[in-house]
Amino acid sequence: MSRFINLACAQMGPIARDDDRSTVVRRQIELLREAKSRGAEFVVFPELAFTTFFPRWVLDDPAEIDSFFEPEMPGPETRPLFEAASDLGIGFYIGYAELAQEDGRTRRFNTAIIVDARGRIVGKYRKVHLPGHAGPVEGRTSQHLEKRYFEPGNLGFPVWRTMGGVVGMCICNDRRWPETYRVMALQGAELVCVGYNTPDDHTGVFDFDQLTGFHHQLSLQAGAYQNATWIAAAAKAGCEEGSNMIGLSMIVAPSGQIVAMASTTGDELISAKCDFDMGTLYKRTIFDFARHREPSQYGLIVERKGPVVEV
Amino acid sequence: MSRFINLACAQMGPIARDDDRSTVVRRQIELLREAKSRGAEFVVFPELAFTTFFPRWVLDDPAEIDSFFEPEMPGPETRPLFEAASDLGIGFYIGYAELAQEDGRTRRFNTAIIVDARGRIVGKYRKVHLPGHAGPVEGRTSQHLEKRYFEPGNLGFPVWRTMGGVVGMCICNDRRWPETYRVMALQGAELVCVGYNTPDDHTGVFDFDQLTGFHHQLSLQAGAYQNATWIAAAAKAGCEEGSNMIGLSMIVAPSGQIVAMASTTGDELISAKCDFDMGTLYKRTIFDFARHREPSQYGLIVERKGPVVEV
Numbered sequence: 001m002s003r004f005i006n007l008a009c010a011q012m013g014p015i016a017r018d019d020d021r022s023t024v025v026r027r028q029i030e031l032l033r034e035a036k037s038r039g040a041e042f043v044v045f046p047e048l049a050f051t052t053f054f055p056r057w058v059l060d061d062p063a064e065i066d067s068f069f070e071p072e073m074p075g076p077e078t079r080p081l082f083e084a085a086s087d088l089g090i091g092f093y094i095g096y097a098e099l100a101q102e103d104g105r106t107r108r109f110n111t112a113i114i115v116d117a118r119g120r121i122v123g124k125y126r127k128v129h130l131p132g133h134a135g136p137v138e139g140r141t142s143q144h145l146e147k148r149y150f151e152p153g154n155l156g157f158p159v160w161r162t163m164g165g166v167v168g169m170c171i172c173n174d175r176r177w178p179e180t181y182r183v184m185a186l187q188g189a190e191l192v193c194v195g196y197n198t199p200d201d202h203t204g205v206f207d208f209d210q211l212t213g214f215h216h217q218l219s220l221q222a223g224a225y226q227n228a229t230w231i232a233a234a235a236k237a238g239c240e241e242g243s244n245m246i247g248l249s250m251i252v253a254p255s256g257q258i259v260a261m262a263s264t265t266g267d268e269l270i271s272a273k274c275d276f277d278m279g280t281l282y283k284r285t286i287f288d289f290a291r292h293r294e295p296s297q298y299g300l301i302v303e304r305k306g307p308v309v310e311v
Numbered sequence: 312m313s314r315f316i317n318l319a320c321a322q323m324g325p326i327a328r329d330d331d332r333s334t335v336v337r338r339q340i341e342l343l344r345e346a347k348s349r350g351a352e353f354v355v356f357p358e359l360a361f362t363t364f365f366p367r368w369v370l371d372d373p374a375e376i377d378s379f380f381e382p383e384m385p386g387p388e389t390r391p392l393f394e395a396a397s398d399l400g401i402g403f404y405i406g407y408a409e410l411a412q413e414d415g416r417t418r419r420f421n422t423a424i425i426v427d428a429r430g431r432i433v434g435k436y437r438k439v440h441l442p443g444h445a446g447p448v449e450g451r452t453s454q455h456l457e458k459r460y461f462e463p464g465n466l467g468f469p470v471w472r473t474m475g476g477v478v479g480m481c482i483c484n485d486r487r488w489p490e491t492y493r494v495m496a497l498q499g500a501e502l503v504c505v506g507y508n509t510p511d512d513h514t515g516v517f518d519f520d521q522l523t524g525f526h527h528q529l530s531l532q533a534g535a536y537q538n539a540t541w542i543a544a545a546a547k548a549g550c551e552e553g554s555n556m557i558g559l560s561m562i563v564a565p566s567g568q569i570v571a572m573a574s575t576t577g578d579e580l581i582s583a584k585c586d587f588d589m590g591t592l593y594k595r596t597i598f599d600f601a602r603h604r605e606p607s608q609y610g611l612i613v614e615r616k617g618p619v620v621e622v
Contacts, residue, residue, distance in 0.1 A: 128605045131597065156608055161622040176597065178489035178537055179609045186611040188620030203596040211566055215536060218567050222533030225526060226489055255522055256529050283618075285514040286442065286487065290617025294439045297467055298490045298613050300497040306601025307594075309499030311472040 003164055003276040007191075008040035009232050011249035013266035014240035015052045021077035024050050027267055028094075029084040034269045036088045041117065042163050043085075043269075046236040047095035047127075047172045047195035048110065050078060053236060054097075055132065055149055056142040056199070056243055065149065069099035069108060073121070086119030091163050093193040093232075095171055097149070098126070110150045112169050112195060116162055123160040125169040126153030129177050131202070140204055142243045146173075157183040165190040165276035172196035175233065176219045178226070179301065185227035186289070190276045192223070194233040200244045213246050217258070225256030228279035228287050238265035254279035314475055314587040318502070319351035320543050322560035324577035325551035326363045332388035335361050338578055339405075340395040345580045347399045352428065353474050354396075354580075357547040358406035358438075358483045358506035359421065361389060364547060365408075366443065366460055367453040367510070367554055376460065380410035380419060384432070397430030402474050404504040404543075406482055408460070409437070421461045423480050423506060427473055434471040436480040437464030440488050442513070451515055453554045457484075468494040476501040476587035483507035486544065487530045489537070490612065496538035497600070501587045503534070505544040511555045524557050528569070536567030539590035539598050549576035565590035 010031040015024055028045060035043045048054075054068045073096060074082045085092050091114065098111035110127035130152055132144030157180060159168040168184035168191070175194050184192055198216060201209050208215075216233075224231045230253060237247035249262040251272045260270040283289070321342040326335055339356060346354045359365075365379045384407060385393045396403050402425065409422035421438035441463055443455030468491060470479040479495035479502070486505050495503055509527060512520050519526075527544075535542045541564060548558035560573040562583045571581040594600070 128608050129603055131603065152605055153608075159622055166620060166622060173597075173603075176537065177604070178493065178533070179604075179612060182489065183609060183611045186615045186618050187622070188618045203593075205592050205596060208566060208593065208597070211568070215567065218529070218533055218536055222489070222529055222537075225529055226487060226533075255519060256526065257522070281516050282514075282519065285516060286484075286519070288617075292440055292442065292484075293488070293490075293616050294463055295613045295616050297439050297464075298494060300494050301490060302606045302609050302613050304497045305604050305606050306599075307497050307499045309477060311470055311477060311498070 001277050005164055005274050005276060006039045006041050006271060007232055007251060007274045008035045008038065008043045008269055008271040009234040009249045009251060010035065010043050010045050011235050011237055011247055011262045011268045012046050012049060013238040015236070017052045017241055019052070021050050025078060025081045028081050031267060031269050032084055032088055032090055035090060035271065038269070038271050040090060040271050042091045044193045044232040044234040045092060045094040045195060046234045047112070047197050048097055049094050049195065049236065050096050052241055053197040055145045056241065058136050058143060058145065066099065069097040071099045073113065082115060082119045085115060089117045091115055091117045093169060093195065095195040108150050109153060110146060110171055112171050114160060114162060114167060114169065114193070122162050123158065123169065124155065125158070126155050127171040127174060128153040128157070129174045131173040137204065142199055142201065144202065159184055159187045159189045167191045167193065169193045172198065175223060178223065181223040181227040181229065185229060189227065189229050190279060191230040191232065194231060196233060197236045198246050200246055213248050216246060216248055220250060220252050221256040221258065224252040224254055228254045228282035230254060230274050235262070254282055312588050316475055316585050316587060317350045317352050317582060318543055318562060318585045319346045319349065319354045319580055319582040320545040320560045320562060321346065321354050321356050322546050322548055322558055322573045322579045323357050323360060324549040326547070328363045328552055330363070332361050336389060336392045339392050342578060342580050343395055343399055343401055346401060346582065349580070349582050351401060351582050353402045355504045355543040355545040356403060356405040356506060357545045358423070358508050359408055360405050360506060360547065361407050363552055364508040366456045367552065369447050369454060369456065377410065380408040382410045384424065393426060393430045396426060400428045402426055402428045404480060404506065406506040419461050420464060421457065421482055423482050425471060425473060425478060425480065433473050434469065434480065435466065436469070436482070437466050438482040438485060439464040439468070440485045442484040448515065453510055453512065455513065470495055470498045470500045478502045478504065480504045483509065486534060489534065492534040492538045492540065496540060500538065500540050501590060502541040502543065505542060507544065508547045509557050511557055524559055527557060527559055531561060531563050532567040532569065535563040535565055539565045539593035541565060541585050546573070565593055
């Protein structure tokens, strides 16, 4: 049995601090058109895809901070993307900074949505694993202040039945944490969409930063294999406001094999014909969770946040 | 700060069904001597290292089954290994089939122990993730009947302070499950020892079996990186009783980099000088669990064994 989907990742090159959303959306629509010409049915865009990656700066002016957030989705400037996708009959995943009014207060999340081929938002996810710091770290050229600008996501890791399969989402740093994929796999995920912005100095330790591309790839390949799921990951890439962002957008099969990969750090579309059923044989053999997992031994994973050394 | 250990993996070529333990132990002692000549302080031997990998056969005769198990460790035939290691001042990890008398009955586990440089057993682990089946699968040349011969381990995933670091263990198939490493990392593991027997037809699905070496490597590299721990993995390798076992014994750094790897499928010693403190910088930055993990979102990992698709 096969259930094919023609899947694409729309990597985006740098977005300048002063670029307005309309300019960015025009680039996205161009990528959608290319996706259409290559038969793609679903396109994954990056994290925070409508603006530059602003958490690299210490911003204090509330109006300036808010200028990077979306109080509604779609809004006046982003609606053309939804309309173009719907006209082309393409579904998509995209990330943005969400300004929400919830529990009687203003809240900020690093958010992604899935929009189906008719332009309807079918799912929303808010980034759980916020990397970096709440305040500036001395000596760093670029900061990584997601903990300053966002709250951790409060929607869990849900999955949705859409585009012919069971689809989940995560965002950027989430992809390094095996718990992310596992929680979705335990709900039957067949495809996990990931948008990301990863600067090449993301840990601030050169020995490790030189391996940033390898770590990105390793996390995706392991997540795909160990959970028998497809992963489609789209980067914001290139030198953005002085920060070098890795590209390496890729589509990874449930075997862990990379079936498509970007080779530039600019706007670039990659695509692959993916069989949602490819994971099924893994799920019946080596990764038949119901036969092989032993949750009674996993308690510490939820009981502890950080390590406790008792020996 | 650095805390170095000179670490080795003693890969073992095939062991025939009729090989007696004394013959096998002589090979192991030879590997220990090579380890000593290369300055190694700790040696990782394979899973079920004293006999052939008997779960490939359907055995019914209780006496024959018991002949592959160790009612005591060390026993008369295995004691020379302990003595040789102690004489050389080398610690080791080794796997064996354990026949235990517990809870008023005979129980069988796939077990590994850590023995310190003075020949004392400091830790015992019983394999949690038993792969394969409880009964024969039609059409397979080699069976994989661990669920027939063993109970799942009942000792959790403990760690021990030994050899200058915090050391944990797992066995073979455990290495494919991210939960394995995570539970040990949450106790501060700095080195995880793994012995394994992996035949090149381990899933019985050719598309996947051709990737067996890749999947082995991917699981170890991701486990090391995502938990900022060293992993030392030792194979039983080569054509054993008609079954081709992958070699690929390797030592993986907390960066996910492979720092030593076997290039044969026979008896082969690999070694590397490893700094227990290498993981520390990861644990202070990208993988500072106490700052970045979000256990409140991981509930399903312990609440569910198999997947439940509710969408």
